[in-house]
Amino acid sequence: MEAFRKIIEVVEWEAFHKDRVESGIRRMLGRVDVVALHFLENCVSCALCKTACPYYYVDEKYSPVNKAEEARKIYRKELTFAGKLLGPLVHARKPGSAEDLRRIAEFAYACTNCGACYVTCPFGIDSGALINHIRTLLTATGRVPTILQAFEVAEISGMYLEIPGLMQAWDEVMKKAAEAIGRELPFDREGAEIMLFPTLIDTLFTPGAVVGAINLLTRMGVDWTLPSKPLGIRPPIATVIGDAEGVKTQLTKIHEYLEKMKPKKVVLVDGGFVYPAMRWKLPTVLGTRPSYTVLHIVEVVHEALKKGGLKVKTTDDKVTWHSPCQLGRRGGVILEPEEIMRTVSKGYRQLPHHGIRTLCCGGGAGMGCMTRDMHEMMGKLLGTSLYDLIGNREKSFLDAAEKRYKLSIKRKMDDIERSEAEIVVTACPVCIHTIELGAQLYGPKVKVLHIAEYLSEHLEE
Ligand code: SF4
Numbered sequence: 001m002e003a004f005r006k007i008i009e010v011v012e013w014e015a016f017h018k019d020r021v022e023s024g025i026r027r028m029l030g031r032v033d034v035v036a037l038h039f040l041e042n043c044v045s046c047a048l049c050k051t052a053c054p055y056y057y058v059d060e061k062y063s064p065v066n067k068a069e070e071a072r073k074i075y076r077k078e079l080t081f082a083g084k085l086l087g088p089l090v091h092a093r094k095p096g097s098a099e100d101l102r103r104i105a106e107f108a109y110a111c112t113n114c115g116a117c118y119v120t121c122p123f124g125i126d127s128g129a130l131i132n133h134i135r136t137l138l139t140a141t142g143r144v145p146t147i148l149q150a151f152e153v154a155e156i157s158g159m160y161l162e163i164p165g166l167m168q169a170w171d172e173v174m175k176k177a178a179e180a181i182g183r184e185l186p187f188d189r190e191g192a193e194i195m196l197f198p199t200l201i202d203t204l205f206t207p208g209a210v211v212g213a214i215n216l217l218t219r220m221g222v223d224w225t226l227p228s229k230p231l232g233i234r235p236p237i238a239t240v241i242g243d244a245e246g247v248k249t250q251l252t253k254i255h256e257y258l259e260k261m262k263p264k265k266v267v268l269v270d271g272g273f274v275y276p277a278m279r280w281k282l283p284t285v286l287g288t289r290p291s292y293t294v295l296h297i298v299e300v301v302h303e304a305l306k307k308g309g310l311k312v313k314t315t316d317d318k319v320t321w322h323s324p325c326q327l328g329r330r331g332g333v334i335l336e337p338e339e340i341m342r343t344v345s346k347g348y349r350q351l352p353h354h355g356i357r358t359l360c361c362g363g364g365a366g367m368g369c370m371t372r373d374m375h376e377m378m379g380k381l382l383g384t385s386l387y388d389l390i391g392n393r394e395k396s397f398l399d400a401a402e403k404r405y406k407l408s409i410k411r412k413m414d415d416i417e418r419s420e421a422e423i424v425v426t427a428c429p430v431c432i433h434t435i436e437l438g439a440q441l442y443g444p445k446v447k448v449l450h451i452a453e454y455l456s457e458h459l460e461e
């Protein structure tokens, strides 16, 4: 409990501290590169992006352009001549009160960074990226959800490795996986072809996916290994709260381990933000070209099926594929899972919105973490009553965020209902959790599985 109190000393949901706001603005504007400059400068306010957003259906004020405007107001005030001179006349303004920060936090935490607005905008403007910049400002001012702050510090400091509840979950999944393949797991082997990279969240939320991925690699007969200890809670979790320095620190640690182990390929189980972070961001953030290639398990399986290295039994399951936004739309892995699903099931059907137009489930970028249930579950694992550490102002924020999150799922569930699927297969632990929650709240009563678990159950004897 004491350790967590220290971790969250920086959390501040009540007051307005001018110095922290100024420092947050500097950090936020420090992230403006030539690409972000395009996002900031070239929006024409046509609002074509609004219907792409899962949170627009919760309330029209959460349209991508409206939320990103909070970043633009600050940018204009600080970095444009007109904004400095004319201020509010040209919509240039810095946050000046606790109420301003409250509104900004409400907007920043009504976004999953799904990228649907990005691919809809005729000018390629990524409002989700700008909303993440606003989170950078908020984190510096202390308006950061305690649960996310605790995860970030625990991950970067390595403290998660000392928390019995978390490590027990990891060990149990590894034990199950060893039983499934009938031999000891090949931990920390140097020079293997493949390094499987499960995160701690994979073992907590989707243990079947980790066991399934291990089973698939074993059946492929490839030379593989995996870390004996998790390389993070869900690394780099700092990305969720817009902490660019934290992202760099965590990616550096992971990269050092991987360079030491020298695998040819690093294979992820998580198809959420871990995928674009490891595959696309890491080389830019660290300014290096890794000696390994990062792939998702779905890409490895796709290749193995094509080359005959893996054989599956076909079924008639009424099954569909939900493409996680970070693996599909942002990560570029769109065709492979659909081809696999078609191979496995004659009853496979696409969702009405699929591929790059897949509807976001509503749970990404920490949105699915802000429920009361999640605080209780994580509190138990962390060995502390997380919810009791939170002040009343943050509790009101969390209550509202939970309502928004639960409403945002409805649109996805309607899409699933239209497909008449009975099983939803996907690849991200948060998508799985969110669609399961959606099935309870709204129906249809679908079964939701990670693709590694689903395929592992459909292998030829
Ligand atoms: S971000 Fe793009 S689609 Fe959205 S309002 Fe601006 S220009 Fe239009």
Ligand code: SF4
Pocket (backbone or CB within 6 Å): 052, 053, 054, 055, 063, 064, 067, 110, 111, 112, 113, 114, 115, 116, 117, 118, 127, 128, 129, 131, 360
């Ligand atoms: S990234 Fe997704 S959730 Fe965020 S504003 Fe754009 S469409 Fe909405």
